Amino acid sequence: MNAVSTFSRTYPDVTVNLDLTDRFVDMVEERIDVAIRIGRLDDSTLVARKLGDISMQLCAAPAYLAANGKPEQPQQLSDHVCIIDSNYPGGSDWTLGTGANKLTVAVSSRLQVNSARAGCELAKAGHGIGYLPSFAIAEAIDRGRLKPLLPEYTPEPIGVYAVYLHRKHLSAKTRLFIDTAIEYCNLDTKRTRNYS
DSSP states (O other), X not given: OHHHHHXXXXXXXXXXXXXOOSSOOOTTTTTOSOEEEESOOOOTTEEEEEEXXXXXXXXXXXXXXXXXXXXXXXXXXXXXXXXXXXXXXXXXXXXXXXXXXXXXXXXXXXXXXXXXXXXXXXXXXXXXXXXXEHHHHHHHHHTTSSXXXXXXXXXXXXXXXXXXXXXSXXXXXXXXXXXXXXXXXXXXXXXXXXXX
């Protein structure tokens, strides 16, 4: 959202129609200039520019940890209330760690959302442990409202891409938006701490 805000302020003559959805859109049929996608890109008919990386992080509010204890091993997550973000490709099977430390833990919860930001709000309110992307929780961790958990089991970062149709001549407004998004993501990466 901040990249869109910066772009709109910098180029006030450009009309922005922002559609927030997690479904894969048909960029031709829906007349979309640029989309932001996280993770592996399967559609080879699109051009992709990498904006940066995000990482998934286990976290919980201090109040939740005080009342329920802090998991010391990934397997202990099954003993906790977990907040499931349905946008996470694994659903309730959380894949943690890298290399020899990589493992998948099945969690369950009565709380399932389809928004990382909503997951962050529920975690901050002490409703359980979240497995959420860094962009959604960085500020809450910086302010002490969430505590990172099991940092040694943080997985490999996931790429974030601006994707657009393969065109010989990319429109100026699309090029300017992508450049703004890249600049914003570079600044955001410098601000984000490594929580491990």
